[in-house]
Amino acid sequence: MTYRSPVEYNAERMHAAAVYCSDGRVGEHFDDFLQNGLKLPRYDRVALPGGPGCLAGHTEARLEQEGVIDELKFLTDAHGIDRVVLIQHQGCAFYAHRLGVEPDRMAALQRADLVRAAFQIRRVSSAINVEAYFVGSEGDGLVFEQVTID
Numbered sequence: 411m412t413y414r415s416p417v418e419y420n421a422e423r424m425h426a427a428a429v430y431c432s433d434g435r436v437g438e439h440f441d442d443f444l445q446n447g448l449k450l451p452r453y454d455r456v457a458l459p460g461g462p463g464c465l466a467g468h469t470e471a472r473l474e475q476e477g478v479i480d481e482l483k484f485l486t487d488a489h490g491i492d493r494v495v496l497i498q499h500q501g502c503a504f505y506a507h508r509l510g511v512e513p514d515r516m517a518a519l520q521r522a523d524l525v526r527a528a529f530q531i532r533r534v535s536s537a538i539n540v541e542a543y544f545v546g547s548e549g550d551g552l553v554f555e556q557v558t559i560d
């Protein structure tokens with residue numbers, strides 16, 4: 411089977427990456443936010459369960475953290491990444507199941523983890539600008555809110 415994508419290929423890089431949860435229910439929303447909200451077409455994707463939660467020093471995600479740091483080092487060297495966008499989403503199953511976090515504590519921990527994740531990324535390269543967002547549901551849609559991480 412072969413398939414020709416109708417999407418035009420543009421080889422120019424954006425020098426930006428996003429670290430977010432791989433949850434398929436929110437993938438299109440993340441794409442929409444990054445491409446239209448932040449005007450970042452063709453950003454590099456670092457998607458795994460929990461997203462930035464894997465960069466916050468949790469023992470349960472030690473291996474994932476090593477892997478993501480390694481990927482970000484690679485993207486910094488090979489793709490010249492100088493901007494990283496972190497996204498946490500409400501009700502993330504990684505927090506509920508892997509970390510065993512109660513629903514009423516989850517959002518506060520996810521926000522605190524954005525600060526911890528930003529710290530880890532700045533250790534990869536001080537030239538990387540990090541910004542962070544928390545996604546919550548509102549009506550039948552999702553709203554992206556910037557989180558202060560400095």
Ligand SMILES: [Zn+2]
Nearest residue numbers: 431433502503
């Ligand atoms: Zn998730």
